[in-house]
Amino acid sequence: MHTHDIVVYGATGFTGRLVCEYLVERSAELGGLRWAMAGRSIEKLENLRHEIGADGAALLVADTADPASIDAMAASARLVLTTVGPYQLYGSPVVAACAAAGTDYVDLCGEPHWMRAMIDEHSAAARQSGARILFSCGFDSIPSELGVWTVQRAAIERFGEPLPRVRGRLTTFVGGPGGGSMASGRATAEAAADDPAIAALLADPFALTPGFVGPPQPSGSEAGSEPDVGAVRPFFLAPTDVQNVHRSNLLLGHRYGADLVYDEMLVGESAFTPPPGAPLAPGEGPSTAAMNDGSFETVFIGSHPDGRELRAVVASSKDPGFLTTSRMVVETALGLLERQDVAPGVWTPGAALEGDLVNRLAERAFMTFAVLD
Structure with missing residues (x-):
């Protein structure tokens, strides 16, 4: 049983904060959305939660230098949304943990050589576990x-x-x-x-x-x-x-x-x-x-x-790179959680969600x- 619907990893970064601010708004509208903010510093997470009024959000300490914390984060969530880049330096353990745990994954990556490596390394595991892995869920691309x-x-x-x-x-x-x-x-x-x-x-x-x-x-x-x-x-x-x-x-x-x-x-x-x-x-x-x-x-x-x-x-x-992107990635995450008919594997957001994503972004993302x- 997953504790959280969405975990935002990298919540205290610039884009992570925008994502969390928008999730405060969306969770109030949706009701019942269980979400959490994750990062290396519990103090920074507590300050962020107070500053943006995210009273309903749980806090998780997670760091790619501590693989067990990444595995625990992935296991706790239906979906991990990560803004921690460069992904070629910090993303691989998060993709691996999600692919192994059957946890959906979305990011803002624009690093194709890393994306290709993840496709090659984790497509089979994702299909087996049930994970849907989506890269490039912002202005890229x-x-x-x-x-x-x-x-x-x-x-x-x-x-x-x-x-x-x-x-x-x-x-x-x-x-x-x-x-x-x-x-x-x-x-x-x-x-x-x-x-x-x-x-x-x-x-x-x-x-x-x-x-x-x-x-x-x-x-x-x-x-x-x-x-x-x-x-x-x-x-x-x-x-x-x-x-x-x-x-x-x-x-x-x-x-x-x-x-x-x-x-x-x-x-x-x-x-x-x-x-x-x-x-x-x-x-x-x-x-x-x-x-x-x-x-x-x-x-x-x-x-x-x-x-x-x-x-x-x-x-x-x-x-495009921040206000629009932060909404794009959140709406992709919410849309993916609603669409259990999207098969496991490594997708692009457009191919996975098609017109559903068009409608979401037209309504919610300027x-x-x-x-x-």
């Missing part, structure tokens, strides 16, 4: 997954078949990095520099589809111009998003076609520019005002060689999803 899902669903309804070419074009991207994201980026760059195999995997659009390789994909690494959108330039999160979209397609039985070609680019001046004094330390993030002023909009342009085309737009009116005529 839910908007991309659900944008392609939205445009291809419309194409199948309208044309009777998916569109073989989809372009994700970010027309708006206003947001700054957090210390955790920057630490993950540094760790990934160091790993790639030390290991040519990791560098090759990071550059492979099909790194997360073991056993399947589709057609050649655009590199997305060079600026250019497109007749229908104008100037485009590389987007630093695109490689991970592309890999997750192809994995989602694989998990959905290649519903978008085994010949799908997908890439992402920034449009015009929508280049990512860290604000002055951007936080560098893990556990730090932008101000509340900056997060409220953030936003993103991505147009997904699906096309066929015969000229047929459809467009969908996915957008958010808040900072997000809009629209097919354009």
